[in-house]
Amino acid sequence: MAQRINIIIASSGMLLIAALFLLLPIRVSNAFTVNAASILVATPTSMVADTPFLYVVQKNGKSGFIDVTGKLVIPPQYDYANSFSEGLAAVLVSDQWGYIDMTGKLVIQPQYPSVNSFTNGLAAVEVNDKWGYIDVTGKFVIQPQFDGAFPFSEGLAAIRLAKKWGYINTTGKLAIQPRYDVALSFTNGRAAIQISYKWGYIDMTGSRAIYPRYDGLYPFTQKLAAIQVNFKWGYIDTTGKSIVEMQFEDVWPFTQKLAAVEVNDKWGYIDVTGKFVIQPQFDAAYPFNEGLAAVEVGDKWGYIDTTGKLVIQPQFDGAHPFFEKLARVELDGKLGYIDKTGKYIWEPSN
Numbered sequence: 001m002a003q004r005i006n007i008i009i010a011s012s013g014m015l016l017i018a019a020l021f022l023l024l025p026i027r028v029s030n031a032f033t034v035n036a037a038s039i040l041v042a043t044p045t046s047m048v049a050d051t052p053f054l055y056v057v058q059k060n061g062k063s064g065f066i067d068v069t070g071k072l073v074i075p076p077q078y079d080y081a082n083s084f085s086e087g088l089a090a091v092l093v094s095d096q097w098g099y100i101d102m103t104g105k106l107v108i109q110p111q112y113p114s115v116n117s118f119t120n121g122l123a124a125v126e127v128n129d130k131w132g133y134i135d136v137t138g139k140f141v142i143q144p145q146f147d148g149a150f151p152f153s154e155g156l157a158a159i160r161l162a163k164k165w166g167y168i169n170t171t172g173k174l175a176i177q178p179r180y181d182v183a184l185s186f187t188n189g190r191a192a193i194q195i196s197y198k199w200g201y202i203d204m205t206g207s208r209a210i211y212p213r214y215d216g217l218y219p220f221t222q223k224l225a226a227i228q229v230n231f232k233w234g235y236i237d238t239t240g241k242s243i244v245e246m247q248f249e250d251v252w253p254f255t256q257k258l259a260a261v262e263v264n265d266k267w268g269y270i271d272v273t274g275k276f277v278i279q280p281q282f283d284a285a286y287p288f289n290e291g292l293a294a295v296e297v298g299d300k301w302g303y304i305d306t307t308g309k310l311v312i313q314p315q316f317d318g319a320h321p322f323f324e325k326l327a328r329v330e331l332d333g334k335l336g337y338i339d340k341t342g343k344y345i346w347e348p349s350n
Contacts (some may be wrong), residue, residue: 051102053324054089056081058335059349063091065104068325070337070345074104085117088136099123099138108138120152120170131159133172142172153185156204165193167206176206188220190238201225201240210240221253224272235259235274244274252287258306260285260293267295269308278308286321292340294319294327301329303342312342 054065054073064076065084080092088099088107098110099118114126122133122141132144133152148160156167156175166178167186182194190201190209200212201220216228224235224243234246235254250262258269258277268280269288284296292303292311302314303322318330326337326345334348 051087054084054102055324055326055328055337055346056083057337057346057349061350065089066337066346068345073102074100082117085119086121086136088118088123090115090117090123097125107136108134116149116151118151120155122152122157122170124149124151124157133157141170142168150185153187154189154204156186156191158183158185158191167191175204176202184219188223188238190220190225192217192219192225199227201238209238210236218251218253221255222257222272224254224259226251226253226259233261235272243272244270252285255287255289256291256306258288258293260287269293277306278304281308286319289321289323290325290340292322292327294321303327311340312338 057066059076062076063078063081065074067073078091082090090097091100093110096110097112097115099108101107112125116124124131124133127144130144131146131149132140133142135141146159150158159168161178164178165180165183167176169175180193184192193202195212198212199214199217201210203209214227218226232246233248233251235244237243248261252260263280266280267282267285268276269278271277282295286294294301295304297314300314301316301319303312305311316329320328331348334350336348337346
């Protein structure tokens with residue numbers, strides 16, 4: 001079964017797949033609880049125009065960044081680093097988080113115990129067990145006051161006050177009053193919320209667009225969302241209409257008009273009508289991005305194209321979706337990057 005990483009990804013539309021480049025997003029279920037103050041959201045979202053993407057690498061226990069050719073742009077020197085988002089990346093130095101620009105310059109000094117990536121020009125940071133939002137200069141735009149906070153998405157951010165979740169706008173004003181047990185970020189104009197252990201979706205006014213009745217779900221991507229009832233998964237549209245009936249043991253969200261689904265312990269891919277385009281045959285599978293998807297055969301990972309053909313033979317201990325031309329792979333406990341031919345751009349290291 002595909003590995004689930006315990007991290008909430010706050011993103012919209014295809015930004016969800018950008019998050020897959022680093023850490024695959026967790027689905028949510030009726031057993032899921034959120035403590036946003038302890039969740040670090042690492043999402044490589046929009047970049048500064050005409051600025052090349054940089055990739056996090058590790059060497060001798062330190063994190064740095066390479067470009068698409070494998071050239072070291074920022075030497076490994078940080079205890080940990082998140083991907084760049086809107087021109088800045090969060091880096092960990094001596095248990096404190098700060099932000100660097102794409103030259104490696106510290107533009108916001110390490111001073112926070114927990115942070116999120118920048119979205120909509122703002123980043124949530126923690127100070128004295130409270131969360132607020134800073135701008136790219138490090139100035140507080142929204143003072144620390146929340147018990148939990150997620151990044152902004154589609155102009156709103158989920159925040160926690162007095163054990164309930166609601167939403168604020170970019171000025172810090174409450175747009176949707178805190179009344180949910182859990183609230184996730186908006187995608188495709190819908191946000192997943194939990195009430196009394198059941199999941200549903202609200203629209204951007206806070207109205208219940210889809211009544212909470214699901215045991216588990218994913219955020220919307222490509223205007224479809226995976227939902228679960230009684231251990232079976234299917235897909236609905238943004239009105240709540242069933243598009244693909246609940247029949248699968250496990251699923252991933254739709255990307256590139258295909259979704260990975262599990263039937264009888266094997267994974268294949270369906271189209272938006274529910275028809276199998278690639279028959280169930282893999283031991284695990286991840287979503288498509290940039291025309292390729294990581295699949296597991298036996299205990300090794302490789303990549304297929306949208307016809308199901310293996311274009312990079314299974315050889316890795318772990319594999320992540322392609323993003324900006326490269327994919328991160330794991331071998332013998334080390335992390336490297338390959339291009340779409342399977343050639344190493346960065347040899348596995350740690």
